[in-house]
Amino acid sequence: MEKFLARSISIIFHPLLLPTLGLLLLFQTDLYITFLSGTLKQVIIISTFISTGAIPALFFLTGKTLRNGVESWEKMPVQTLTYLISGVSYFAGYYLISKLPVAGFFNAIFLAGTLVLVALALISLRWNISSHMTALGALFGIVLAIMLRLGQHDMMLIGLILLAGGFTGYARLVMGKNNPAQVYAGYILGFSILFLIFNFV
Template identity: 90%
Template sequence: MEKFLARSISIAFHPLLLPTLGLLLLFQTDLYITFLSGTLKQVVIISTLVSTGVIPALFVLSGRIFKSNSDSWEKVPVQTLTYLISGVSYFAGYYLVSKLPVAGFFNAIFLSGTLVLVALALISLRWNISSHMAALGALFGIVLAIMLRLGQHDMGLIVVILLAGGFTGYARLVMGKNNPAQVYAGYILGFSILFLIFNFV
């Protein structure tokens, strides 16, 4: 039961879904860009889902298929390639969103996400850092930075994000996917990059 719950949490807060979930969450608050029309919000959400979720997911699935059917793929660092392909997809999302009249904030999200993925790709060559926790740390970093810049606070949102991070970290440990150091390092990495970019740039 415990492993089933951990797996469910891990899927719910998967890095491929979190950018879209994060935007949906932000759109429900008064913290930022609430003036966007419904149509623009839909365009942003769809662009985010395609570039940060669908395209990387297709690559992951195709990579697993090729690896299972070819011995030559055994030595290929599939996880590292996944991060790099995801980074390219994020950059594609940046290009799509840059055509919108309110692109600045979203451009920063995609470019920051690209930096996180490049960092994960480099680290994963030597160490199994947690991408789940990096994504949740990034979400907390961007929300906290926005709150500080706008002088607004939504403690409910902060609590939800922190709980999501705590439960996900627990899930990764229960499933044996990461050790405590990898969980904490992933969270700190994602948080640091997004918080610094949105708080000081």
């Protein structure tokens, strides 16, 4: 039962789904961009899901086949390749979003996401850092930075994000996918990059 719950939590807060879930969450708050039309929000959500979820997922499902078919990649971990392809996909999302009339905030999200994925790719060559916790740390970093910049505070939202991070970290430990150091390091990595970018840039 415990492992079933852990697996369910890992699926709900999967890194491929979290960018889309995070934007949906932000669109339901008064923290930012509440003036956008429903159609524009839908375009942003769909573009985000395709570039940060669907395309990386397709590569992940075929990653081993691609790796075996390209001799120069044979010694590179599939996980690292997945991060790199995801980074390229994020950058494609940045290009799509840049065509919209309110692109600045979302461009920053995609560029920051690309930076996080490059960092994960490099680290994963030597160490199995938790991508789940990196994604949740990034979500907390961006929300906290926005709150500080706007002078607004939503303690319930902060509490929900922290709880999601706590449950997900516990789930990764229960499933044996990461050790405590990898869980904490992932969260700190994601939080640091997104918080610094959105709070000081």
